[in-house]
Amino acid sequence: MLRAAARSTRTFRTQPAALRTTRTFTASCSRLTESFALNSLDTFTEEEEILRESVKRFANEVVGPKVREMDERESMDPGIIKGLFEQGLMGIETGVDHGGAESSFTSAIIAIEELAKVDPSVSVMCDVHNTLVNTVLRQHGTKEQQDQWLPQLSQSKLGSFCLSEAASGSDAFALQTRAEKDGDHWVVNGSKMWITNSYEAEIFLIFANVDPSKGYKGITCFIATKDMGIKIAKKEEKLGIRASSTCTLNFDDLRIPAENVIGGEGKGYKIAIEILNEGRIGIAAQMLGLAQGAFDKAVPYTYQRSQFGQPVGTFQGMAFQLAQASVEIESARLLTYNAARRKEEGKSFTKEAAMAKYWASIIAQRVSGQAIEWAGGVGFTRETGIEKFWRDSKIGAIYEGTSNIQLQTIAKFIQKQYS
Ligand SMILES: Cc1cc2nc3c(=O)[nH]c(=O)nc-3n(C[C@H](O)[C@H](O)[C@H](O)COP(=O)(O)OP(=O)(O)OC[C@H]3O[C@@H](n4cnc5c(N)ncnc54)[C@H](O)[C@@H]3O)c2cc1C
Numbered sequence: 198m199l200r201a202a203a204r205s206t207r208t209f210r211t212q213p214a215a216l217r218t219t220r221t222f223t224a225s226c227s228r229l230t231e232s233f234a235l236n237s238l239d240t241f242t243e244e245e246e247i248l249r250e251s252v253k254r255f256a257n258e259v260v261g262p263k264v265r266e267m268d269e270r271e272s273m274d275p276g277i278i279k280g281l282f283e284q285g286l287m288g289i290e291t292g293v294d295h296g297g298a299e300s301s302f303t304s305a306i307i308a309i310e311e312l313a314k315v316d317p318s319v320s321v322m323c324d325v326h327n328t329l330v331n332t333v334l335r336q337h338g339t340k341e342q343q344d345q346w347l348p349q350l351s352q353s354k355l356g357s358f359c360l361s362e363a364a365s366g367s368d369a370f371a372l373q374t375r376a377e378k379d380g381d382h383w384v385v386n387g388s389k390m391w392i393t394n395s396y397e398a399e400i401f402l403i404f405a406n407v408d409p410s411k412g413y414k415g416i417t418c419f420i421a422t423k424d425m426g427i428k429i430a431k432k433e434e435k436l437g438i439r440a441s442s443t444c445t446l447n448f449d450d451l452r453i454p455a456e457n458v459i460g461g462e463g464k465g466y467k468i469a470i471e472i473l474n475e476g477r478i479g480i481a482a483q484m485l486g487l488a489q490g491a492f493d494k495a496v497p498y499t500y501q502r503s504q505f506g507q508p509v510g511t512f513q514g515m516a517f518q519l520a521q522a523s524v525e526i527e528s529a530r531l532l533t534y535n536a537a538r539r540k541e542e543g544k545s546f547t548k549e550a551a552m553a554k555y556w557a558s559i560i561a562q563r564v565s566g567q568a569i570e571w572a573g574g575v576g577f578t579r580e581t582g583i584e585k586f587w588r589d590s591k592i593g594a595i596y597e598g599t600s601n602i603q604l605q606t607i608a609k610f611i612q613k614q615y616s
Contacts, residue, residue, distance in 0.1 A: 288351025313486025330356030337460035396442030558593030
C-alpha cells in the first residue's frame, strides 16, 4: 500500500512540465466555470422558457386563426392588440412599478421570434412598441416622464417611432421636420413617412430638428399623443406585413408641451442611433421566427406528399435542401441570440446586431422562398400561408437600416480593426 502510494507520488512528481501545465490550466478552468455560467447560446432562464411557451400558445391560438383575414384586409385585428397588452407583452422590459414584466432583453427577442413564426405583422407591432418606444423612455426619460408614459404603454396604448421622412431614409439625420419653441410648448411642422403602428397608435416618439444650423446636433426627440393633432395622411398598401400599419403622418403646428422633450434638446441623434442598434436585434428575431415559421409549415407537407411512390421530402434532392435550410436558420438563430446576450451583458453589440439583422433577413427570404417550392403548387396558393412568409420576408432587408447599411456598419468595424 505504502509502496503503491510512493509509486504514484513519484509518477506525479516526474511527469513532464507540459502535463503539469495542463493540470494547472484544467484546475483554473474548473474554478472559472464555478463563477461563470458557460452555456450554449440557446440556454434560457426558467422565466424566459415560460415566456416562450406562453407567447407560442397566444400566437397559435389567438393570432393564428386571424392571420389570413388580417393579411387580406390589410388591417390589424384590435382584439390582437388588446390581447398583447393582456398577455403582458407590451411592457416586457418595463419595470413592475410601471406596469411591465421587468424581464430581460432576450425575453423581448423571444416574444418577437415566437410571434413571427405565426405572423410577422403582429411580431413587428410588438417589436417596435417594446424595443424602440418603451426602451427610449426607459433609457432616456426622466422619472416624471417614465411615471407618466410607461404605465400607459405597458397596459393599453400602442406606440410609434417616427424618424423616417420622404427625403430621409438611410440618411435619417437629414430629416426636415422642424420644432420651434413657443412659450411652454414646442410647435412641430413637417411630416413623417413609413411609420409602423401609426394607424392604431396613441403615443408617438417624434424626431424633429430644433436648430437646423447645428445640423444633426439639433435633432430632438419629443413624445406626443394622437389627440394633440397628429394627422394620418396616407396608409401604405404593401407587398408584405400587410396587417401592420405603415402611414405617412403630417404635423401642422403640432403643439407639444415643453416637458415632452426626451433626453434633452439636441440629443435625438444619439438616442436614435443607440436605439436602432438594439432595435436591429429585434428585426433579426422577427426574420428568424419568420424563417422557422415557413420551415415548420412546409416541411411536414413534404413527408405527407408522395410522388414516384415515396414522400417527396425523402428524395435526396429535397432532403439536402431541408438540411441546408435548417443549418441556415440555426446560424441566424445563434447570431441573433449572441447579439441579444452581448447587449444584456453590457458588451459592445453594434457589429453583432448588424450581422444578425443582415443575415437573418437573407435567411428569411431564402427559406421562405424555398418553402413555397417544397410544397409545390399548394405552396403558391394563399390558402397555405406559406407564400405570405415570403412576401413578409422582403421587409427585413429594408427597415431599421437596409442590408447595405448593415454591411456599411460591419465594414467600418473591419476597417477599424485592420487599418
Ligand atoms: C414597412 C415599413 C415600415 C417602416 N417603419 C418605420 C418606422 O416605424 N419608423 C421609421 O422611422 N421608419 C420606418 N421605416 C422606414 C425605413 O427605416 C426606411 O425605409 C429605410 O431606412 C430605408 O430608407 P428608404 O426607404 O428611404 O431607402 P433609401 O435610403 O432611399 O435606399 C434606397 C436604396 O439605396 C441604398 N443605399 C442608401 N444609402 C446607401 C449607402 N450609403 N450605401 C449603399 N447603399 C445605400 C439602400 O440600401 C437601398 O437599397 C419603415 C419602412 C417600411 C417600408
